[in-house]
Amino acid sequence: MKYFFNTRLGPNRYLLGDGSLLCKDVPIARLGDQAYRAEDLPELTPDDDGEIIVTRSADEVFSPEAMASFEGMTVVILHPEDEAGEILFVDPKNWRELTIGHACNVRRGQGDQSDLLIADLVIKDALGIQAINDGLRQVSCGYNAEYDETAPGRANQYDIRGNHIALVPNGRAGVRCSIGDAQSMASKAKQWFASLRKAVKTKDSAAAEELLNNAPANMVGDDDEDDGVTTVVVKVEGPDAAVPHGAPANAVTDESSDIETRIAAIEAAVKALTDKLSPPVGDADDDEKKEEKKMTGDAGYQQDVLSRAELILPGFSLPEGSKMGTLKREVLGAALRTADGLKLIEPLSGKNPDFAKMSMATVDSIFNGASELAKSRNNSGLSLAVFTANSQSGDVAALNEKNKDFWAKKGAK
Template sequence: MRRKFRDGRFLTTEKISPLKEKTPEGYLLCRDVPISRVGSFEYSAAEVGLPSLTGSSVHVLRPEEQIFNPETIASFEAKPVVIGHARFADPDNWREIAVGTTQNVRRGEGDKSDFLLADLLLTDRKAIEAVESGDLKEVSCGYDADTQETPQGIEQIGIVGNHVALVVSARCSGCKIGDGSMTTSLKTRLRKLFRDGNEDAFNEEVDKLQVQDGDAPDATPAPAPTPAPTPTLEERLAKLEAAVAAIAKAQTQRPVGDADTPPAPDAGADQNDDNDLIDDPDAQAIIGDAEALCPGMKKPVGDAKGGKFTRNQIERVMRTALKGAGVKQFGDSSELDGKALDIAFKAAVAMSKSGKNPKASGTRYGDSAEDSVNSIAYVQKKLNDFWGAK
């Protein structure tokens, strides 16, 4: 009889890549993941709690002595891994949003010495699939922090970790789940292993591999592109409202009659065409945002084959959340669809984020790139003014 043992360390039985392994249960262990780093990061003034500078972007320093403070490092230990920053974790919601745990948090070494590293153990199947497919491979810390003005500029202090999120785009460059490199030495060992076989063909295939890290010491890196100026919060909100209005107007001008009536489905055809299905990570992210926007709404169940969600069903979820939250500044949610509905829903979620979960102290940060361009505090104030006027 085979026995299982526990000794405080990870037991893995399958190596996916140099930095990814599977446990006997099928959990995915991602080692040496950079979750944050020292540096200067651009935020909106509203995000860092500086209303006097609303409309401006602010560069905030994350100094070495703060990010590598023993208390900060300990605050991220064993915290949940989640998808996106729709909600900060607490005892009431962690069971719903957690997809894994953060462990072995420490400072990196060598060329990673400016990074805070951790091992992420992913235990949720959909999150594992999203990482393995590359749909979600960047990471972003969610945390509370204060700011102070110093001769060097505005600095974050008192960082207290809440979660580590899997995101599409992280504010911290280099904060992503890696696979490790196919190094020159490994290529050499592979060639030696197959030396008695069809060596020419094998070498030809090996040389087609993408060169990474130390494989091309003479390569000159391409110059970094000049970043485009970040639009102000007011400009982004105005563009959102204008985009929804334009799309809604175009929809009202569509011709009616037979041309506007969808054809009856073929009785012998599959009602759930693959092109109409939403990828699981995308569907779950939208459902999570909808539940955060409208707490208490009925949780949907996938109505397509295999429990998948269709585009029509996800659109119903978004309309229900908009209606339940009382969001009306983009028009009647029941009449929105397609791109107009997507924009209105994302804007409404951004409005509600700052009002969820009381802060432990200071300002609450979710360091994915999309947070730096969402007008959270500004649109929340507009929504509060709208409700107050009623």
């Protein structure tokens, strides 16, 4: 498909004649397995971890009906939500309030992107353009689908029908489904390493290969600033090459090695870094291992845990590679030692709780309950301008008013 543009802003971004932003060749969905929480798919039976692994086949994702259903669909900032917190679909009644652009030229990727559904996104809204320029680059599709449960915790997805495409901080499909550009959020070292760790754990070799080939400068020793990111030397000399512990500075890979060898080396490095940065809290039990497995399978779940932790203990510091189960226990324990935290947690846990000895299910209940109490206590919605997952559709209306003012002033000149 051909476009007329005035300026090329990056590898995949163009300024069109009317001032809108064209983002070409954006992966919006991928094949394979993705992890969902039980509450996301209440009609299905979860596994013992409380999650459901959903498989998307090529026949379903690339069916003519599924691809056509995304053609011309609305682009939004974050998934809109109703008053109950459920994803709100875009329709003629709310389209004007929510839309920032549309998708077009939906097709299957080629070559090493043959497992991806690709689209061009045309962003018409000034604040939407600013959001992308500021780093809101990952995408997540809103859609209807049917599910065939094959076992507890396993299901196949079919009859996929698109409704909208959302710009999000952390999409379920990961960094592969994002607007590609040199200023992408993945260029930040911390997020790069977290994305790489997830790719290794989920054995997503394509995502790992892409991250390895696009390592940010401060992961390869080209950045003079010390931002606190710990890096590990990974020098691959063969399939059984050892990774030194406590190695400094640069992350090095052997480009001639095949991807499986590189993945194995990185997995060893990730384990070394995780062991170094994760302080022990009691004995690691089966619940803790399940919590770690759940975190690595769903970036959306991890983001939810971090958001809740911030509500319970504002300003907490997350060690890179920290397990989510350990994080929950430590946040609850630390918050309990503060006046505000005591008011939140004690009604749920009772006096003098020992979070290290509690089951993961009990910790989850207290952690989620305390965060909801904190949210009610704060009683203040967050603006979409800061691009958090808690933004509500009411904020979109406010953005729309600002946008009207922007164009009114522009036309008056």
